[in-house]
Amino acid sequence: MPKAADAVAPADLRSSALTDDLSFLLARANAIALAAGNAALAEHGLKARSYSVLVLAAGDARPSQRELAEFLRLDPSQVVSLVDELQSRKLVERRPDPSDRRANVVVATDAGRELVATARDAARAAEERVHAQLTESDREALATLLRTLAFPED
Numbered sequence: 001m002p003k004a005a006d007a008v009a010p011a012d013l014r015s016s017a018l019t020d021d022l023s024f025l026l027a028r029a030n031a032i033a034l035a036a037g038n039a040a041l042a043e044h045g046l047k048a049r050s051y052s053v054l055v056l057a058a059g060d061a062r063p064s065q066r067e068l069a070e071f072l073r074l075d076p077s078q079v080v081s082l083v084d085e086l087q088s089r090k091l092v093e094r095r096p097d098p099s100d101r102r103a104n105v106v107v108a109t110d111a112g113r114e115l116v117a118t119a120r121d122a123a124r125a126a127e128e129r130v131h132a133q134l135t136e137s138d139r140e141a142l143a144t145l146l147r148t149l150a151f152p153e154d
Helices: 022-042 048-058 065-072 076-088 110-130 136-150
Strands: 092-097 100-108
Touching (some): 022 048, 022 110, 048 065, 048 076, 048 092, 048 100, 048 110, 065 076, 065 100
């Protein structure tokens, strides 16, 4: 039985010059992983972007909406919509930023932290399925390389 990625990539396209383009390969791998993650998170009423905001809000960093937008590389208006949706579900709260009264920080509620704990298992299982053909060593090397690209040293 063909894998999902093979089903949409006939041999004549898979041998094109585009498959030597690192940006294309990253984008395609991201699309495959995103589809799997969104499918796994759907049972929790989340998608990858809302899950990402919720995970960050459940941590100790207490990010502002601006910080969320910068870290997730999203337009600030997208973050506002994501936070609005999570807040309407009582999963996060906006609280005044103690260091800047003009800004709010986004903090997960108890319900939000509980949802993160259960949704994390679904997200990790989807990640495992997407990366099943990689060895543990390959996964670690890929994560190291992607961190280097995602967070270049200034």
